[in-house]
Every structure is written in C-alpha cells, then in structure tokens.
Amino acid sequence: MPVPAIEMLGITKIFPGVVANNRVNFTVEQAEIHALLGENGAGKSTLMSILIGLYEPDGGIIRVRGQELRIRNPNDATALRIGMVHQHFKLIPNFTVTENIVLGLEPRSPLGNLDLQSAEERVQGLSHAYGLAVDPRSKIEDITVGMQQRVEILKILYRDADILIFDEPTAVLTPQEIDELLAIFRRLKAEGKTIVFITHKLKEIKAAADRCTVLRRGKFIATVKVADLGERELAEMMVGRAVNFKIEKAPPRPGEVVLKIEDLVVTGPQGAAAVNGLSLDVRAGEVVGVAGVDGNGQSELASAIYGLLPAKSGRILFKGRDITRTSIRERIKMGIAYVPDDRQRYGLVLDFFLYENLMLKAYHKPPFAQNLINQFDIRAEKGPLIRTGDLSGGNQQKAIIARELSLVPELLIVSQPTRGLDVGAIEYIHARILAERDKGRAVLLISFELDEILGLCDRVAALSKGQIVGILPAAEADERRVGAMMGGIQEADQEAVHA
Ligand SMILES: Nc1ncnc2c1ncn2[C@@H]1O[C@H](COP(=O)(O)OP(=O)(O)OP(=O)(O)O)[C@@H](O)[C@H]1O
Ligand SMILES: [Mg+2]
Structure with a gap:
C-alpha cells in the first residue's frame, strides 16, 4: 500500500x-x-x-x-x-x-x-x-x-x-x-x-x-x-437530515407590470454596448428568469435597473413611472431590492460587523439583525458582532439575501443568488424567492444555472449579446430549447434548423 x-x-x-x-x-x-x-x-x-x-x-x-x-x-x-x-x-x-x-x-x-x-x-x-x-x-x-x-x-x-x-x-x-x-x-x-x-x-x-x-x-x-x-x-x-431537491411551487398569479424595460442600451467596461436594445416586462407575482452564458450583458442589465450604471438610451419604468435617471437611493425607497452577483465587491462591507451589513439600508427601522441571522440560518457563532469578512463564503451570501428580502421590496432583482451555497441553504433561498412572488412581488432572476432558472421561473428569457432573443413560458421551457436560444438562435431559426 x-x-x-x-x-x-x-x-x-x-x-x-x-x-x-x-x-x-x-x-x-x-x-x-x-x-x-x-x-x-x-x-x-x-x-x-x-x-x-x-x-x-x-x-x-x-x-x-x-x-x-x-x-x-x-x-x-x-x-x-x-x-x-x-x-x-x-x-x-x-x-x-x-x-x-x-x-x-x-x-x-x-x-x-x-x-x-x-x-x-x-x-x-x-x-x-x-x-x-x-x-x-x-x-x-x-x-x-x-x-x-x-x-x-x-x-x-x-x-x-x-x-x-x-x-x-x-x-x-x-x-x-x-x-x-x-x-x-x-x-x-x-x-x-x-x-x-x-x-x-x-x-x-x-x-x-x-x-x-x-x-x-x-x-x-x-x-x-x-x-x-x-x-x-x-x-x-x-x-444531517433529508433534503428536498424538487422545487414546489403554486401556479403564478401575475398582476400589473412592475418593471418595464424599453429598448435599453448600457455601455460595458470596454466601451461597447453590453446591453444592446433590450426590452422586457416583469409583472407582480411572477418570477422572470434571464438565462444566458456569462458575459452577455447580465451584470450591466442588473446594474442599470438598480441604478449603478447609467442607461445610454432606452427607458426603465417602475410601476409606470420613468426611473431611468432616478438615483439609487430613490429606487431603494420606491421598493427595488438587489442581490448582486459579486458579493464581495458590491454586496457587503467586509470590515463591518455583520449587524451593520444587515442594517445597511434599513438603519431607520428597528434593529433586527439577530432575527435575520436566525431566520436565514446565517452561521455566525459570535452572532451579529462577527466581522463580516470572517463569515464563510456561503454565509456572506445568505447575509445579503437576508438584508435585501428584509426590505420588503416590490421588485427584487437577484443575480446568481445561490452561488456558493450548500444544498440546504439553496432549498431555503429558493423557497423564500417563491414566497416573495406569492406575496405579489415581481422577481427578476439572473442565473447561469439553468436548473435554477427552470425550477423557479414562470417565464424564461434568453439573453444573448445584450438582447433578449426569446421568451418562453415555464411550461414550454426545457434545457434544450433555452440552451439553443442562449446560443443566439431565435425560435424561428430553430424551427428552420430542425425542418
Ligand atoms: N479568520 C477568521 N476569523 C474568525 N472566524 C473565522 C475565520 N475564518 C473562518 N471563520 C469561521 O470558521 C467557520 C468555518 O469557516 P470556513 O470558511 O472554513 O467554512 P466553509 O466550510 O469553507 O464554508 P463555505 O462553504 O460557506 O465556504 C465559520 O464559522 C467561519 O465564520
Ligand atoms: Mg469556504
């Protein structure tokens, strides 16, 4: 041996x-x-x-x-x-x-x-x-x-x-x-x-x-x-317990259009249009997924809706009101919450205590950090007084999601919400996202995980080169069709390919 x-x-x-x-x-x-x-x-x-x-x-x-x-x-x-x-x-x-x-x-x-x-x-x-x-x-x-x-x-x-x-x-x-x-x-x-x-x-x-x-x-x-x-x-x-792999969800009850994006153009870091004439609606009570290969404009899209990046042209409407040039602070106040994909860069201040990060946007509301730690099972033995950067990677992610959901948003933009999370935590976060939708909130989910998109979304939009190349209702979305659309093949071309 x-x-x-x-x-x-x-x-x-x-x-x-x-x-x-x-x-x-x-x-x-x-x-x-x-x-x-x-x-x-x-x-x-x-x-x-x-x-x-x-x-x-x-x-x-x-x-x-x-x-x-x-x-x-x-x-x-x-x-x-x-x-x-x-x-x-x-x-x-x-x-x-x-x-x-x-x-x-x-x-x-x-x-x-x-x-x-x-x-x-x-x-x-x-x-x-x-x-x-x-x-x-x-x-x-x-x-x-x-x-x-x-x-x-x-x-x-x-x-x-x-x-x-x-x-x-x-x-x-x-x-x-x-x-x-x-x-x-x-x-x-x-x-x-x-x-x-x-x-x-x-x-x-x-x-x-x-x-x-x-x-x-x-x-x-x-x-x-x-x-x-x-x-x-x-x-x-x-x-140490049974895990539920299947996502259980009730049929959606979509309401009014909460987010309306019209012909949006956003410039990327290289100066070229990363979002290139994109239009999309998200209604109250539905989860709309954006599926796509990394680098097709996902982060620029999310940043623009939240106000981190300016729109070069086009419009963003929130409940009918044009917010294209509205400040981030105002957007948060209106009820837009955002879970960004790069948690260390945009989501958290690593040198703050955990409770400070949890309260970052809600300092005018009663303290609830310990409550969020319990609810979201953020594993922090030291409680709210741990330095956030000393949390394990997955627990940092849970902290961002806890904070954003605690804002009771009307529109929730979530980008790669379960990246780095264990299966038990994924199960919980998925249930929470669906609970938001069932409470009548509009959810825009951006994810590279096709399983996550197919499991959670009521409609699936495929993103390619900064544009939505097709939208499918959940019942018609499967891996093959969404995958082909992500590759930039429009539905019509696909039929042609198969004909
Ligand atoms: N430098 C540190 N100071 C204080 N506590 C720490 C430090 N590094 C890790 N911890 C704590 O040690 C425990 C284990 O963390 P670790 O990062 O090893 O977990 P992990 O298994 O890698 O988790 P994940 O899957 O989320 O990355 C956690 O409770 C974490 O908060
Ligand atoms: Mg780790």
Whole structure:
C-alpha cells in the first residue's frame, strides 16, 4: 500500500468564539480525486488553509507523503509541492499569462536579464501536457474567467505541485467550463497528481471524485467512496437530515407590470454596448428568469435597473413611472431590492460587523439583525458582532439575501443568488424567492444555472449579446430549447434548423 499523499489527523482550529475544525481527520491517497463536502461554515476552507500554511492548527498532526511535519507558511507548502487555486483568483490584470505564472520565480538568462522566452516555452509545454489551453501572451484582463482559472492551475504546476487543492473552483464557471475543468482533473490524475476539490454541487462530485470527505459544523463525519452513494445520500450525510431537491411551487398569479424595460442600451467596461436594445416586462407575482452564458450583458442589465450604471438610451419604468435617471437611493425607497452577483465587491462591507451589513439600508427601522441571522440560518457563532469578512463564503451570501428580502421590496432583482451555497441553504433561498412572488412581488432572476432558472421561473428569457432573443413560458421551457436560444438562435431559426 503506497503512503497517502496527505494525512491530517485530529486537526483542531479555534477562532475567537468558533471551533472551525474540531478534531478533523482527512486522508487523501496519491493520485486520487478527493472531494470535500460540507454546509456553509462547516470548516472546509479553514482545513485547506491549514494545509497550505495560511493558518496554524491548534491541535492535530499533518503528514505529507508519510512524513510528519509542520507547514508554517505558504512557502513551506510550495516546497512540499502542494498548491492551491483559491476561489478568488490572485492574478494581476494588466500582466500577461506568462508574467503572472512566473511571478516571483522569474527566469534569468546567464547575464541576469529576464528570460521570458524560456518561461513561455515551459508554459506552452505544461499547457500542452495537461490540456490547459491558454495564450501565454494574452493579458489577464482580456481573457475569460475559465481561462484565468487555467492560468492559476498552470501557476501551481509551474512550481511543480503534485498535490493540487481547489476551493470551490466551479462556482464561477459556466456549465461548459465546468465540464472542461473536470476533464482537466482526470488528466491531472492520470499523470499521477493528487487533487482535492471543494464543491457544493453533488453532480460534480459524482462525475469526478473517487472519494469524498464530509464535514458538518467543524466535525469529521465520514470519508466515503463516491461510487457507493447517490447524490441524495451525500446531501443527507452533509446536512444531517433529508433534503428536498424538487422545487414546489403554486401556479403564478401575475398582476400589473412592475418593471418595464424599453429598448435599453448600457455601455460595458470596454466601451461597447453590453446591453444592446433590450426590452422586457416583469409583472407582480411572477418570477422572470434571464438565462444566458456569462458575459452577455447580465451584470450591466442588473446594474442599470438598480441604478449603478447609467442607461445610454432606452427607458426603465417602475410601476409606470420613468426611473431611468432616478438615483439609487430613490429606487431603494420606491421598493427595488438587489442581490448582486459579486458579493464581495458590491454586496457587503467586509470590515463591518455583520449587524451593520444587515442594517445597511434599513438603519431607520428597528434593529433586527439577530432575527435575520436566525431566520436565514446565517452561521455566525459570535452572532451579529462577527466581522463580516470572517463569515464563510456561503454565509456572506445568505447575509445579503437576508438584508435585501428584509426590505420588503416590490421588485427584487437577484443575480446568481445561490452561488456558493450548500444544498440546504439553496432549498431555503429558493423557497423564500417563491414566497416573495406569492406575496405579489415581481422577481427578476439572473442565473447561469439553468436548473435554477427552470425550477423557479414562470417565464424564461434568453439573453444573448445584450438582447433578449426569446421568451418562453415555464411550461414550454426545457434545457434544450433555452440552451439553443442562449446560443443566439431565435425560435424561428430553430424551427428552420430542425425542418
Ligand atoms: N479568520 C477568521 N476569523 C474568525 N472566524 C473565522 C475565520 N475564518 C473562518 N471563520 C469561521 O470558521 C467557520 C468555518 O469557516 P470556513 O470558511 O472554513 O467554512 P466553509 O466550510 O469553507 O464554508 P463555505 O462553504 O460557506 O465556504 C465559520 O464559522 C467561519 O465564520
Ligand atoms: Mg469556504
């Protein structure tokens, strides 16, 4: 029996007021793909941060390839050939792919000049060997998120990592990019690399992982062979109760038009029209979904409705009133709430206490932070006085949703509401969104998750290149039709294709 790649035994990590890891055991064999599963706040990121030397454990031992040692900082981890791809990438936007990869390890010619040529060749070689297609000379700011992730992977391979850790790598990827990443995992494994990956998506675990370790509230629950269990069993092991996968919903009772968008044009960061002549209505008591591949104008659309970006032309009407040039503050007062996709940039002030973030927009109303924490099951052992940035990723997301729903909006714009949430939390957030709709609120849902769109929406609008290319009532929307529309094929053309 070869020695395991990693053995973490009895690992404990205590933050003030929280036992993030409570005598956790985590053993990863060489050349396996090992998933780490657990609810939001279960202690997954903490455990991996210990392994790469970002945190020192309060108890327990670590063996790497059979040898017991201490990993005091990330350099120790690199020397042990352990590398991590973080959820929020750490790349420099105006540097090229190669420059980012060699950063800190710049190759020099014999005369001491920077030798990017040989670095580029090595990057090319790695990129070929593992099927990580990138252009070594592109600037980071010009490439897609999926490609940036490949750069992060190349960066640790360049440092000879053979134990690779991924913290929620699929949360920011499109479905196609996810398939590609899982294929890359298999290739890395075939080359003898060991992979640990954190994900909330059970489908991905079933598709790619050999074994899975489950944590619950800081404690080790089990390590299982993935082939032996179904998605449902994995989910139950994780949350400790039965989980309802099917979204139950009553028929919609649509009322008046609450949001009316007419011929809207919004300029994107590159100066071109990101939203390009878009028209759409959302009625009271219905959920309208915007399905589309990332980068087709989703964030610009949401920002414009909320007032974060100006409309270049066209109109936005709220209950018949033109709000195209109305201030954000006024829009909030009128009853528009917004859950943005980039929670750290736009949703929260990470250095504020949790209660401050929860009350950010409702400071004139009675205090209710603890109430929201209970209702939305925000896992904050220290309560409202925790620094928001110290919440786990998923619990930050729950905090934004709690705050926005507490405003009792008439129009709710939600963008990627369940990104990074565990299955139990997703179940709850979906139920809350439908409850808003049943109370007669208008909901605009923007999501890359087709399952989420199909499960929640009463009408599905497909977005492509800044335009709505088709709208289907829920009963007629399925993966194939919506997928084809998202690709920019209009219904009529589709018929033509099939004719
Ligand atoms: N630097 C910190 N200071 C204080 N508490 C922290 C810190 N980092 C994490 N915690 C707490 O430790 C617990 C575990 O957090 P961790 O980030 O490991 O969870 P997670 O399993 O990765 O969750 P998620 O799926 O939401 O990312 C949480 O209660 C969190 O609030
Ligand atoms: Mg985490």
